[in-house]
Amino acid sequence: MAAPAPPSSAIDVRKLAGVALAFALACALPFALGSYHVFQLTLVLVYAIALLGLNMLTGFNGQISLGHGAFYAIGAYTAAILMDKAGMPYWATIPIAGAVCGVAGFLFGLPALRLEGLYLALATFALGVAMPQILKHKSIEEWTGGVQGIVIVKPDPPGWLQLSQDQWLYFFTLAWLLVAFVVAWNLLRGRIGRAMIAIRDQPIAAQAMGVNTAIVKSMTFGVSALYTGVAGALGAIAIQFVAPDSFGIFLSITLVVGIVVGGLASISGAVYGAIFIQFVPNIADKLSKAAPWAIYGVILIAFMYVMPTGAAGFVRLTLARWFRRRGP
Amino acid sequence: MKRSLVRIARWAAAGALIASSLAGAGVYAQAPKYGPGASATEIKLGQTMPYSGPASAYGTIGKLHTAYFKMINDNGGINGRKINLISLDDGYSPPRAVEQIRRLVEQDEVLALFQTLGTPSNSAIQKYVNAKKVPHLLLATGATKWGDPQHFPWTMGFNLSYQSEGQIYAKYLLKNKPNAKIGILYQNDDYGKDLLKGVMDGLGSANAKMVVSQQSYEVTDATVDSQILTLQSSGADTFINITTPKFSAQAIRKAWDSGWKPLHIVNNVGASVGSVLVPAGLDKSVGLLTLQYYKDPNDPQWKDDPAMLEWRGFMGRYYREGDPKDASNLYAYITAQLMVQILKQCGNDLTRENVMKQAANLKNVKLPLLLPGMTVDTSPTDFYPIQQGQLARFTGTLWQGFGELISTDVK
C-alpha cells in the first residue's frame, strides 16, 4: 500500500490558495466567537503543533512513539518553572522549552536506535507511563511543585493591541503554528525529509545508499520532541496550570489517535487530527451521558473504516475529484 | 370647622395606613435580584465529575446530585424555582476540568459551582473562578487549602480536611500508644500527601522516631502487596493506611494473609463497609480504627434511623441504579442537602454575591446523616463547614464510635 508522497518541491498554486484561505479564516474566527470557544481553538492550535511533531517521527520516519505525552509534559513544566520560579516572561519560555525537549528527545532517540516496531512502542509506552511519577519525585519537588503542580499567570496582550487575553493567546499560538509548519514543510521537502522517508520505507537500502540512519533517526526524534515540547509550553500557558496528573499515558495515546485520524505523513493532517481530538470527546459527551467514551470509540472506528489513511488523504481525494469534474 | 378637621384626620389616617402598608409590602416583597444562572423559574448549578478515567468510581456522586435535585424539583423546587445541575465529565484530568469549567462559567453562565470533584481539577480552576467571582462551593475533596477566605474568597470546601484527619490519628497515637513504631502506606498524589502531612505534623518532633517506614503507591499500580510486605518487614506495629477503596481492601487483606497484625488505622476515604471491608473480608477487618463524620449506610446500628430510612427511600425511588452499599452515595446526599440549605437561605436574592454570603453564613445547620451531635457552621473567617469527627473501631459487623466528637482547628 503506497504511502502518500512527500510534499513536492514545486509550489502548487491551488494548494497555496487553500492555505491562505484557511489562514484568513483562522484570523477572523476569534473576533466572531466568544472567549470560551477562542480558548478551545487555541487548544486545537496547540495540539496541531504537537501532532506535527509526532507525525514527523511516526508518519515520515516510521518510528512509532506511544509516549510523546512525556515530551509535551517536559515542555509544559519547563515553561511553568521558568515563569513561576525564574520570573521569565511567557514568550521567552517557548523556545527554551523546545530546546530542552529537543535535547531530551535526541538523548532518548539514541538508545532507541536499537529498537524496532513493537519494542520501540514498548519503550516509548514505558516513558509515557513513568513520566507522571517522575514529575512527582521529591528530589525535584522544589521546582515542580510536586503533586500540587504550578499555577501560571495568564499573560496580557501588549498595550497597543485592543485584544482580550484569550484572543491574544490565540494569535500568539497561531504565530508559533505558522513558524512550526513552515519549518516542517521546508525540512520535509529537502534532503533530510527524503532521508527520513527513505529510512521509513527501505531502511537497509537507505543505509546502502549512504544515508546515516543513526544520525537521521536520532535527529528526527529530537526535532519531533522539540515540536511537542513547544506545544506543551503553549498548552501550559493556555490552561494556566500544570500538574503530574495532566500528563498521563492517555495524553500519549490521544496524540497517536490524532496523527492517524488526521493523516500520517501529512502536514495538513495535523490540523484535522487536532480538531478531532479536541472536539469529538465533547460531541460524544453530548450524545451520551452514560457511556460517552463508548460513543467516542464508535466514532473512531467509523473514521478508520471511511478514511483509513486519515482525513488529509480523504480531503485531498475529494478535492481532486471535485476539481477534475470542474476542469482545470 | 369640625367637619374639615375630621376630613383631614380621615385623610391622614388613610394616608398613614397606605404608607405603612406600602412600607410593610416593601419589607416582605422585595424585588427579586438575579445574577447569572438564576431567574424566576430556574437556578443553574455547575460541576465537573470524573465520569471516566481513574477516579470514575466517584462519578456516582454527580449522578446522585442529579437525582436529588430532581426530587427537589418534583416537590416544587426552591422557593418555586427548579434546580438545573449541569454536570460535566473531566476524566480527573486538570486540563479537561479547566475547559469544562470555562464552559460552565462563560457559556452556560451558571450561578454557582457545586461539589467539583478532585484536588488536581480544583487546583487548576481555583484561580480562574475566584477571578471571575463565581461561588466555588462544597468541593468534593478534603484538601486543606480550600478553606482560605483571605486569598480565595469564592472557594469553600466541604470534607473534613485531610490534614485534620491525619492530625487526629497522630494525636490519638501520641496519647494511647506513644511508643508505637508506625508504618504508613499512602497514595502518591495530592490527597495522600495531604493526609501524610497531617499525620507528620500531628506527631510533631516525635515523628522521626515513631515513623519507621513510609511506602507510596500509584493509582496505576496493580496491587500494593509489595508495599505491605516492606512495611511488615520494617518492624512496624502500627499501620496508618492512606488509600482509596480498591487499595485499602487489598492492603487489609494482604496484611492479614501475611500474618501481620498491627494496630491498623484506615483513613475515612478507604473505610466504607460496603466498598472496602466486605470485599477485603469482614473477619480480616476486626479491630480497624478510622475517623468518621457521617453515618455508614452498611452499619446495622443505623438500621432504623429515620434519616437513613429517608435516604434509602430516596435511593429506591430516584436513584435505583446507585449502589446503596456505597458510602459515596450517602456523602453526596449530605452535600446536596447543604446546597439546598444555602439556596433556601438566599431567598429572592439569587446573585453570586449573596450565594457566597449565605454559604459563609451557616449557623448550627443540622444534617441528620452526619454523626449525632454534629453541626455545620461557617462564617466569613471560617470556610470549613465540617470540623468534627469521631473515632470508630470495627467490631466485625459495624463501625462502633468511641470517645467524644473531636473538634479540629486546622487552618
Added chain:
Amino acid sequence: MNALLHQILSGLATGGIYASVALALVMIYQATHLVNFAQGELAMFSTYIAWALIEAGVPYWGAFALTVVFAFVLGVVIERVIVRPVEDAPILAIVIVFIALLVIFNSMAGWIFTYTIKPFPSPFPTEPLFGNSYLSSHELGSMGITLVVLLLLFVFFRFTPLGLAMRAAAQNPVSSRLVGIRVGWMLALGWGLAAAIGAIAGMMVAPVVFLEPNMMGGILLYAFAGALLGGIDSPGGAVIGGFIVGVLENVVGAYVGTELKLTVALVLIVGVLVVRPSGMFGQVHVNRV
C-alpha cells in the same frame, strides 16, 4: 533474607498475573502479527460476565466454562465484524481500532456494572497451602492454571495441524491461501483463543486486585513488557518474562523505593531489550533486502 524471599515470592504471584495476560497478547500476536491493546479490557469485560453469572446463582466452574465460551465467541465476532473491514489498512489504523475497542469496552463495563469494586470468588481454598504465609492458595493455583494453559498452547501450536495452519496464516497469508488455508477464519480463531485466554486471566486476576472497570489498566503495561521481554513470538518466553517483570517490580519497589519504581523497572526492561532486541527467548528476524 527472609524479607527478600517474601518479596520475590510475592513478585512471582504478581508476575503470574502479568504472565497470564502476556499469554493472551502472545496468542493474538502469533495469530495476527499485531498486538491487541484491547486485550485487557476484553478480559475485564469477560470477567464481569462471569461475575454476573455467579451472582445469578450459577456455580463457579459452570460460570467459568460459560465465560470462556462467551469470550471465545466474542473474540471471533470482533475479528470478523470489526477488524476485518480494516484488515488491509495501514498498521497504525488497525492499532487505532484496537484503542477504540479498549475505550468502548471500558466505558460499557462502567455503564453496565458501575465503578464500585466487587469481590470475585476464587475456586481455590482460602487456607494457604501448608499454612505458609508467603503465597495464598489462590496465587499458587492461578500460577498453576497459567502453566496449564501455556502447556495446552504449546501442544496446540506445535503438534496440531490447526495450530500449524494458524501460524502459517499469520506468517505468510498469501502462500497459506495457495495451500488451501482459510486465512480469514484462522485470524478469527486466533482472536477467539486469545479472548478465551484473556478471560481466564481476568478470572484469576480479579480475586487478587478486585473487579472494577479499570482493573486491567495497570496490568497491561507490565504484561506487554513481560511479553516483549520474553520474546513476543514465544509463549514460554512471555510467561517467563511476566514472572521476571513481577519479581523485578517488587524487588525494585522494596529496595530502591516506591517513588521511582516505575522508572527503574522500565529502564531495566528497556535495557535488556537494547541488548537483546528480540527479547530473551524470541527469534531473531533476519530481513532480506
